[in-house]
Amino acid sequence: MLDKYKVVYKGGQDEIIEKKSRFIATVAPVESEEEALAFIEAMKKKYWDARHNCFAYVIGERGQLARCSDDGEPGGTAGKPMLDVLLGEEIRNIVVVVTRYFGGTLLGTGGLVRAYSSSTQAGIRASVIITRIRGLKLNIKTDYNGLGKVQYILGQRGIKLIDSIYTENVELSVLLPLGEVKTVEAEITEGTNGRVKMEEGDECWFAQIDGEPQIVA
The missing domain is CATH 3.30.70.240 (Alpha-Beta Plaits)
Structure with missing residues (x-):
């Protein structure tokens, strides 16, 4: 058992605009995969009219369970960059959904990776993270x-x-x-x-x- 690790005390939300596409990051604390999946479904229902609702979550004090999804974006351009941010910040028991409203301009692979990474970081900054x-x-x-x-x-x-x-x-x-x-x-x-x-x-x-x-x- 670890003596200390970072978790979400209070979730938050923030967004960025990239070439008229909106990337809305919503962060929440979770204790199980069931809670994470339920939160993801709730976000998909809330933002039913969005082009994509990509997600990533890390559960367990050692990050034993880590999953992500591009939700229709090109492979490796959304979910993995989001998950990389969570793992890099070493935050546990966290789920983040980034909702994208397409602005009409393609961002390319590099642009998508930057946008999903940046929006995830913005969502974390809007949340309360504790050790x-x-x-x-x-x-x-x-x-x-x-x-x-x-x-x-x-x-x-x-x-x-x-x-x-x-x-x-x-x-x-x-x-x-x-x-x-x-x-x-x-x-x-x-x-x-x-x-x-x-x-x-x-x-x-x-x-x-x-x-x-x-x-x-």
Whole structure:
């Protein structure tokens, strides 16, 4: 199992114009091939009057399942360039459909490859892509004398709080990648002379969303 990989948190849509042809890229997150195929069919119904609805998808944390289609465009000019973008960006559990409304001018093989690649990149830029990290929640309990040192250690590592409770003592909660847990615990223990209690939660997946750490499915 990988410790981290990129996925679509929120799909998006964008388009480019190439010699009066419209290339509309629609991106969505998916967890299975069935979901990907259902999304592709929905796009074909939505854009039923378009000349082509080409697609590509990558599913599995290691990209175990990768498929694409030119949907009537010359072989290798649409689906494969789209798939190459997804694989190059190393995004998983993603499907993209590029809808083409023909503008009356032939683009040629090179022009089609560039158009489908560029529109796919535009669709990705319009989406929210996150890095899914395997980690756990660490609860840190300290008195007010140790609070400053704990905050300093977390700040030095760029670790943001996800929760804090201030009563007679202080309880802080953070999300840590699995590979950093023992190191952070050791630094806090040493920095506070062992006056801190720490409790590890269950393993989970988390990501930085709008600059804040959040648990994700």
